[in-house]
Each structure stands twice: as C-alpha cells, then as structure tokens.
Amino acid sequence: MRIVIIGGGFAGYHAAETLLRTPRDRAEIVVVNPTDYFLYLPLLPEVAAGIVEPRHVAVSIPDTLHGVRMVLGTATSVDFDAGAITYVDPEYRERKLSYDRLILAAGSVTKLLPIPGIAEYAHGFRGLPEALYLRDHVTRQIELAAATDDPAERDARCTFVVVGAGYTGTEVAAQGPAFTAALARRHPELDGQPIRWLLLDVAERVLPGLDRRLGETADRVLRERGVDVRMKTSVDEAGTDGVTLTTGAAVPTRTLVWCVGVRPDPLVSELGLETAHGRLVVTPELNVPGRADVFACGDAAAVPDLTRPGETTPMTAQHAQRQGKLAARNVAATLGSGRLRRYRHHDLGFAVDLGAGQGAANPLHVPLAGLPARLVTRGYHLLALPGNRLRTAADWAWEAIGRRQTVQLGLVRSGAVPLDTASPELPRTR
Numbered sequence: 001m002r003i004v005i006i007g008g009g010f011a012g013y014h015a016a017e018t019l020l021r022t023p024r025d026r027a028e029i030v031v032v033n034p035t036d037y038f039l040y041l042p043l044l045p046e047v048a049a050g051i052v053e054p055r056h057v058a059v060s061i062p063d064t065l066h067g068v069r070m071v072l073g074t075a076t077s078v079d080f081d082a083g084a085i086t087y088v089d090p091e092y093r094e095r096k097l098s099y100d101r102l103i104l105a106a107g108s109v110t111k112l113l114p115i116p117g118i119a120e121y122a123h124g125f126r127g128l129p130e131a132l133y134l135r136d137h138v139t140r141q142i143e144l145a146a147a148t149d150d151p152a153e154r155d156a157r158c159t160f161v162v163v164g165a166g167y168t169g170t171e172v173a174a175q176g177p178a179f180t181a182a183l184a185r186r187h188p189e190l191d192g193q194p195i196r197w198l199l200l201d202v203a204e205r206v207l208p209g210l211d212r213r214l215g216e217t218a219d220r221v222l223r224e225r226g227v228d229v230r231m232k233t234s235v236d237e238a239g240t241d242g243v244t245l246t247t248g249a250a251v252p253t254r255t256l257v258w259c260v261g262v263r264p265d266p267l268v269s270e271l272g273l274e275t276a277h278g279r280l281v282v283t284p285e286l287n288v289p290g291r292a293d294v295f296a297c298g299d300a301a302a303v304p305d306l307t308r309p310g311e312t313t314p315m316t317a318q319h320a321q322r323q324g325k326l327a328a329r330n331v332a333a334t335l336g337s338g339r340l341r342r343y344r345h346h347d348l349g350f351a352v353d354l355g356a357g358q359g360a361a362n363p364l365h366v367p368l369a370g371l372p373a374r375l376v377t378r379g380y381h382l383l384a385l386p387g388n389r390l391r392t393a394a395d396w397a398w399e400a401i402g403r404r405q406t407v408q409l410g411l412v413r414s415g416a417v418p419l420d421t422a423s424p425e426l427p428r429t430r
Helices: 010-020 041-048 128-147 151-157 167-184 212-224 266-270 317-334 370-384 389-401
Strands: 002-006 028-033 037-039 058-060 068-072 074-079 084-088 094-098 101-104 108-110 159-163 196-201 228-231 235-238 242-245 250-252 255-258 262-264 279-281 291-296 351-355 358-361
Touching: 002 010, 010 028, 010 317, 041 128, 041 167, 041 351, 041 370, 074 266, 101 317, 128 151, 128 167, 128 255, 151 159, 151 250, 159 167, 159 250, 167 196, 167 212, 167 351, 212 228, 212 351, 212 358, 262 266, 291 317, 351 370, 358 370, 370 389
Parallel strands: 002 028, 002 101, 028 068, 101 291, 159 196, 159 255, 196 228
Antiparallel strands: 037 058, 074 084, 084 094, 108 262, 235 242, 242 250, 351 358
C-alpha cells in the first residue's frame, strides 16, 4: 500500500506529517517534490532583505518527516486508470511511480499577465532562488550606482518597483528601504542620493484581500518610510531601462519585482480533470469526483467554502496547511481509520511583518498595529515553522543588535529564475 503526495509545500508537507501520526495499516508515504525541503514562504521577504538566512526557512523533509520516503522530482502527468504518476528527476530522467492513494498538493506558481516585457524583465518571488537573486540584484544596483558618474543612471539604479500590493509585495516593499539604506551607507558617493521604492497595484488599497484596517496600517507605514504607494496603477510595459505605467508615466529603473499573485501549478491543467478558475474541482471532503483514491488540497484545489456557500477557499498558506491535514485524515479514512470529514474552517486572522518594529495583524479579529502586531506576527511564524525555530529567532535577535549581511553571493543568475516556470530547480519537459 503506497500513498503518494505530489508537492512538499504547506499542503503536502502537513499531509505527510499528519499521515505519520495517523493509523494507516503500514502504508508507505512518498512525497514527490522538486526540492528536499519545505519552504516557509512568508519569511522570504526577510531572506531577500538580508535578515533571515535562506536555509533557516527551508525545512528539511527527510530530517523532520522520519518515515516518509522523499522522491526528488517534478510531477508531469498522472495516469489515474493505472494508478501511476510520471515525474522528471533532477537529472532530467523521466520516471514512473505507482500509488494506491494520491494527494495532489502541487501548489502554485507566479501569475503572468500579457504585459509586454514582463516575462523578460520582471522577477517573481516564489522561491529561494528568486529571493537570493533579488538580494544580490538590489545589492548590485546600489554598488553600480555608487560607481557611475551619470546622474540619470544612478537615479535609475536607485529606483525599485514592486508590482502587487498583496501580502508578499507589501512585505517586500516594506523591507526594501531599510535594506537599501544599509547598503548605501557603505558608499560615501551616495550621500544625499534619493533611493526610491514604488509599490503599484490596480486595486484601490494596499492588502485588498485582507481586513481594511490591516491595509490602512500597512499603507501608513509604507508612506512614512518614503515608499511611493500608487493604487489603481500598474505596469503597461517593461524594458531594459525602465517601465511605463498605466498612467503613462515613465519610470527609469533596473529593478521590477512581480508580486501580482499566483496561479495553480501547470500540472493541474494537464490532468484532464474538471477545474474551476484553474483549480481542481473537489468535494468538501477534498476528494476528486469520480476518483475515490485521489484527493487534492491547497492552491491546486478549488475547495468549497462551507462558511460562504457558492465560493471557494482563498489560496493562502493557512488554508493549505489545514486542508493538507484533512486530506491526510480522509485518505486514512478510506483505508479504514476514522471517517471522512468535510473541510470547514474558522478564520484566525492574518499578520503582516512590516519590518523595523512595525506590523499589522488581526489575531482572532483583534486589530493590532506597530510593535504588538510585529510581536504577534513573529510569534505566529515561530509556531508555524515546522523546524529551524531557534535559528530563525537568532537571526531576528542579531538583526536587533548587529548589522545585516549585505554581501553579494553571486549564486543565482537572472536566467535561473524566470517568471513562467513552476520550479527554478527543475524545468518542465513535454
């Protein structure tokens, strides 16, 4: 008996973790994932800003899920009738793996829009390579700005544009000014040089999907730090030397960070199953209709929201984690342990770390701002991290008393982090 989980993100990791604690008649648990780690995405902005070390947000699957078989690879197709998946391993070899039960938790990738130049000149923010690349790239722009005598080039290199005022884009823009200020202090040539951060979104306010008070707090903090927040505005075209906004304004820049949202992993569209808005249609028990041995959860699944009839649950880490756990319990139920349960959630609120002692949170719908919100946010992250808690807390402590790391690593080139791939580590084959 073999249970295969496609994906090692919030849904897949917690599905495997739950299965380990659930009676399952000695079934083998296999996780198929492009990397050997679970990535704690909410802390990527702090990785890019040189606060948290990258390995501290990458939790080893073999080290923390003892008893789970780790298979490195990117799933490319599923033969539901034969009960087998096809995947490509790190050396680009195509392999097959049979299953008795399957949990589809493939997650999501960066959402692309048909805007000229975006795919070529923008960079997403969904993985460690992208966060490391952005950290190096921003560092390099400040150093090149210090080295040039051309005022126009210096201004462009000291201008950073973030598109998308959702959770990720807001945190990237919030962390950015302190990071670039720390970089600029190393270069006397940049004394008095303005360093601009722009945050753009077509929505009417920052954090449009969250409580309005969270958005208002984040907006105020961003503006106090000098971030140029422009709502109802996006990029109309991107090029080598800058971007043109939908307002017609031209912004010379060498940095365009694309945080407009996510879409389900491309695997979902290739399965031949029914979808809703690109996500797999599932029952409230997370079962794929007509396939009693297949469950889906997280960003890949259109899970009915029983608290809001007719709607589906949002693509958030909070939902993915809970759905992964329920999918595991329901898989165990099909093997004779327990009974099938429906996914029903209670919103615990959201928390946004805005850096420099600031945050915005509404735990249990109690609105908080400033330092209390940041403490709640960091406490939540430590509880949600399935490993490396002490190391992450040590990074935060060092940030408070020391200087952040600002050296270039030069490990990730821009070509390794394209917007249109599901995984920087393993390119898809067809």
